Amino acid sequence: MISTTASEVAFDSKAAARRSFLLVFSCTVIGALAQILVKQGTAQLGAHHLHLTLGQVLHRPELFVQFSLDMMTNLKLFIGYCMYGVNTFLMALALKGRELSRLYPIIALTYVWVTILSLFVLPDEHLNFFRTMGIVFIVGGVSVLGLRK
Amino acid sequence: MKTPLSSIILVLFGSFVGSFGAVFLKLGAEHMQGSLKRILNNYWLATGIVLYLLSSVFYMMGVAQGQLTVLYPMVSIGYIWAIVWARLFFKEPFTRSKIGGLAAIIVGVALINLGNA
Numbered sequence: 001m002i003s004t005t006a007s008e009v010a011f012d013s014k015a016a017a018r019r020s021f022l023l024v025f026s027c028t029v030i031g032a033l034a035q036i037l038v039k040q041g042t043a044q045l046g047a048h049h050l051h052l053t054l055g056q057v058l059h060r061p062e063l064f065v066q067f068s069l070d071m072m073t074n075l076k077l078f079i080g081y082c083m084y085g086v087n088t089f090l091m092a093l094a095l096k097g098r099e100l101s102r103l104y105p106i107i108a109l110t111y112v113w114v115t116i117l118s119l120f121v122l123p124d125e126h127l128n129f130f131r132t133m134g135i136v137f138i139v140g141g142v143s144v145l146g147l148r149k
Numbered sequence: 150m151k152t153p154l155s156s157i158i159l160v161l162f163g164s165f166v167g168s169f170g171a172v173f174l175k176l177g178a179e180h181m182q183g184s185l186k187r188i189l190n191n192y193w194l195a196t197g198i199v200l201y202l203l204s205s206v207f208y209m210m211g212v213a214q215g216q217l218t219v220l221y222p223m224v225s226i227g228y229i230w231a232i233v234w235a236r237l238f239f240k241e242p243f244t245r246s247k248i249g250g251l252a253a254i255i256v257g258v259a260l261i262n263l264g265n266a
Contacts, residue, residue, distance in 0.1 A: 036217070038212065050213060053159075054155070057207075067206060111221070111222055125218045127264075128264050129264070130260045130264030131219070135222060138225045138257035138258065141251065141256075142254065144250040145228060145246065145247055149246055
């Protein structure tokens with residue numbers, strides 16, 4: 001018979017907590033990489049899809065259908081979407097028996113990674129004082145959402 | 150280069166649609182029953198997934214143009230909708246931290262827009 005001492009249980013839950021922390025942290029990195037791929041993929045979709053406005057799309061559903069079909073044949077979008085899928089699966093693993101709200105501060109890091117990666121990888125991106133402060137406020141805001149009180 | 154307002158509106162609209170996706174997924178999870186057949190027949194779940202897919206198309210139409218450093222942070226507005234729907238549909242109370250977080254997110258999104266000049 002296997003008996004578990006109290007200290008072993010404590011160690012176990014600590015290890016589980018560390019595991020879910022690491023999983024969610026990886027999710028933020030994978031998610032940010034997926035965002036970059038999605039941005040690059042949509043930029044490849046062709047000039048006729050640029051300058052779309054919400055009004056046009058709502059009035060002419062065929063524009064929406066055409067865009068959706070073109071999305072499906074773009075490799076970068078496909079890889080980006082697969083990464084979303086992997087992310088969702090990893091998140092579900094990480095959150096098993098754990099509260100999502102306590103992990104918000106880590107999840108909010110995605111905004112930081114997307115910004116940094118954009119600056120390094122994408123053309124025409126830049127930061128300024130307002131944008132940087134905007135990110136700080138958003139990360140702070142998302143982080144406190146899950147607090148108890 | 151400035152990020153066009155049309156892109157910002159598409160991304161914001163996408164996150165609005167996506168927030169309803171979350172509501173239906175939650176409804177679906179509450180009606181979740183064991184067997185695979187039951188899960189496939191769970192219309193709440195299916196509606197939630199369809200709304201998520203629709204929202205991602207709007208998001209992609211938005212990011213096709215403009216800067217990701219401006220557009221991606223706009224997604225955080227989705228949290229605002231989520232908290233409001235949670236209050237309306239699931240009677241989840243507004244807490245002090247939710248209101249504080251909400252305010253900070255709104256200020257953050259406003260600052261990003263200010264920085265888009």
